[in-house]
Amino acid sequence: MKSDQKKQKGFGSTAIHAGHITGENYAHLTPIYASSTYVFDTAEQGMRRFSGAEEGFIYSRWGNPTIKEVEEKIAALEAYGLEKNGQPLKLKALLHASGMAAISNLLLGTLKKGDKILSHYSLYGGTQELMNKVLPELGIDSIIVDLRDLQKAEDAIKKNPGIKMLYLETPANPTIQCVDIEQLSLLAKENNLLVAVDNTFATPYLQQPFKYNVDFVLHSTTKFLNGHGTAIGGILIGRDIKLMNGKMLKVHHLLGGNSNSFDAFLLTQGIKTLEVRMERHCTNAMKVANFLKQHAAVASVNYLGLPSHPDYEVAEKQMRHPGAVLSFELKGGLEAGIKFINQLQMCVRAVSLGTCDTLLSHPASMTHYGVPEADRIKYGISNGLIRMSVGIENIDDIMTDLGQALETAMT
Numbered sequence: 001m002k003s004d005q006k007k008q009k010g011f012g013s014t015a016i017h018a019g020h021i022t023g024e025n026y027a028h029l030t031p032i033y034a035s036s037t038y039v040f041d042t043a044e045q046g047m048r049r050f051s052g053a054e055e056g057f058i059y060s061r062w063g064n065p066t067i068k069e070v071e072e073k074i075a076a077l078e079a080y081g082l083e084k085n086g087q088p089l090k091l092k093a094l095l096h097a098s099g100m101a102a103i104s105n106l107l108l109g110t111l112k113k114g115d116k117i118l119s120h121y122s123l124y125g126g127t128q129e130l131m132n133k134v135l136p137e138l139g140i141d142s143i144i145v146d147l148r149d150l151q152k153a154e155d156a157i158k159k160n161p162g163i164k165m166l167y168l169e170t171p172a173n174p175t176i177q178c179v180d181i182e183q184l185s186l187l188a189k190e191n192n193l194l195v196a197v198d199n200t201f202a203t204p205y206l207q208q209p210f211k212y213n214v215d216f217v218l219h220s221t222t223k224f225l226n227g228h229g230t231a232i233g234g235i236l237i238g239r240d241i242k243l244m245n246g247k248m249l250k251v252h253h254l255l256g257g258n259s260n261s262f263d264a265f266l267l268t269q270g271i272k273t274l275e276v277r278m279e280r281h282c283t284n285a286m287k288v289a290n291f292l293k294q295h296a297a298v299a300s301v302n303y304l305g306l307p308s309h310p311d312y313e314v315a316e317k318q319m320r321h322p323g324a325v326l327s328f329e330l331k332g333g334l335e336a337g338i339k340f341i342n343q344l345q346m347c348v349r350a351v352s353l354g355t356c357d358t359l360l361s362h363p364a365s366m367t368h369y370g371v372p373e374a375d376r377i378k379y380g381i382s383n384g385l386i387r388m389s390v391g392i393e394n395i396d397d398i399m400t401d402l403g404q405a406l407e408t409a410m411t
């Protein structure tokens, strides 16, 4: 094995080269190690590997070369350009079977009965359900306030001494609300709280929460990191290497939410183009937002790149570009939403986000079809709301498709 200490400096080059080690067959890409277990030459070697005296793989739930490459790549990207005491920041990443597995590992590895989580009300649905339905049965409750108001966060911390963790998701799924990582992390650290950030919507190219001294960053790698919609996955990254290699790794091994080499391989290849994809995603999204804003069929556009968005300034402060997810409201309500979605010719009708292709969904007739209308509207899911993850197709094709579907929605 030859350790590849390449001399890359830029973010895009780091995304391509970091984490790669040339193996003994000199394959250009690290192969998919489809092997559940690893052999020992002797009993003594087995002993050395188990005791940690010798590095090496033992069993794929505990580690696999294809998985290790992508873990090191993502750790390098989240740490990109950051320093600690004058030295490059070192981070440790653990790949999981899904974003939810990474979140479960984080919460079950750091919290115990009686501990509380402080978070914002707009969160990914799965995270919200985990906090509302699963964790309370283990004695871990969540305090949900509007974290865009720092005073409310401070009051909640003062009132609830059990709060151990500040859990942020910014931009949040699906509202794209943002919270101020720097301010909230400062407040949390004054009160000895752990801070975790779900960075799925931004990716390390658009936003690096470790800049603000947070403890953990996590992603659903299913989205922009993979970028091609080929695998479900999640990653948990931590700055306390001892904690990551100790308790967090132990919990990871025992909960069994490990990923597999095939998905890790796909993720490695996807990440290599992260920088160019994100650039294109974001320029396309800005053009789409401006196009929709002036269209007669559209009542309003919710995009972080528009100064009308309430979190425009926070996004501008902590993100390189405003991302690629937006939503808009059709004037024609439910009927217009269904007509519009059905009329799309190139853009794809699907939930999820972060793929090369543009994905659109109509929550009222899809994800939230079973939710009573009054409840739906309370959560901001109005009848004519369309969610869109802007892809990297040629912008003219995206606009032509949206334009003709909007015309139909008006008839």
Ligand SMILES: *Cc1c(COP(=O)(O)O)cnc(C)c1O
Binding pocket: 098, 099, 100, 101, 124, 126, 127, 169, 172, 173, 198, 200, 201, 219, 220, 221, 222, 223, 232, 233, 234
């Ligand atoms: C999709 C998503 C998750 C969950 O990830 P899975 O890979 O589907 O388990 C968590 N957080 C955010 C912000 C997401 O968009």
